[in-house]
């Protein structure tokens with residue numbers, strides 16, 4: 173964390189995004205747009221901190237959404253292109269979806285047929301697409317792999333209906349997760365072999381998300397080559413819709429030690445929770461980095477970090493420190509901007525972390541605090 177951010181000035185727990193780091197990512201993404209003429213969208217599923225949407229909108233073409241509510245948030249808070257894809261749309265919501273969206277991607281030809289007339293009668297131009305499943309993915313975690321056996325996501329080649337493409341402007345595929353461009357290059361080969369004759373008839377192709385473009389070892393040249401492959405071969409516009417890559421390494425979760433107990437090892441109980449505030453720690457699972465902490469036993473004082481819920485498995489990981497910890501000490505978890513605020517919950521009645529933003533102009537600003545109303549508001 174940049175040392176001009178005073179961690180002690182923050183309430184805990186608190187997510188804080190450093191706008192300077194976000195801008196750095198956006199500049200990297202914008203360079204890809206400038207070099208290739210492609211369009212990059214922010215996938216709100218991964219990062220929906222709308223107080224930075226004006227900044228994101230300066231660089232990217234718009235957002236993509238997975239639901240009516242995300243579409244509305246993007247429409248109202250950024251006001252650029254609004255795309256949507258969902259495995260199925262809800263009849264009662266579709267009229268409102270049409271109001272906010274300019275691109276709608278369908279998961280099946282039946283869905284396309286079902287909503288075709290509503291699109292036609294929208295009173296504005298909406299470009300529609302079909303999500304295809306190339307049945308090729310290098311993701312090894314099954315819950316993140318859209319190409320596993322019996323996947324419901326996208327149309328496979330045997331199920332593809334070429335005679336129902338009238339009114340369809342684009343094809344969409346999403347088969348990656350936190351991957352480099354070599355994976356994209358291999359995926360594109362399969363997509364091209366299977367769906368090339370249909371891409372020919374399209375205005376655009378959407379390469380989905382999962383591109384880890386802003387990671388230091390990401391190979392941007394191969395990404396550029398892959399985008400240009402589609403543009404040159406088929407004359408189509410190319411969309412990318414990463415979520416994680418926009419917010420990667422731009423934010424932190426600051427928490428405090430509440431108590432230290434011992435049961436065969438030292439266990440620190442924090443005022444945050446894996447289950448409530450960083451669910452991917454349990455779902456992926458992974459062990460987030462903490463500033464100043466080492467691997468277990470690397471430094472003299474090792475602790476297991478647990479959350480303040482009653483869930484036995486609410487464990488963040490084991491860490492070691494040069495000095496012993498004590499109640500009141502603050503901890504800074506790294507890379508906590510994406511898939512945190514959008515996934516957190518109030519399990520056990522645990523409050524949600526505040527949300528703060530650091531900008532060059534204003535320094536630290538607490539943009540949101542949560543309270544009892546947020547817990548009560550979603551119950552009855």
Ligand SMILES: *Cc1c(COP(=O)(O)O)cnc(C)c1O
Pocket residue numbers: 215217218257346348349350380381382383413414415416417
């Ligand atoms: C999840 C998802 C994204 C964003 O993925 P990231 O891994 O955050 O880049 C984009 N498009 C679709 C269809 C998705 O399901």
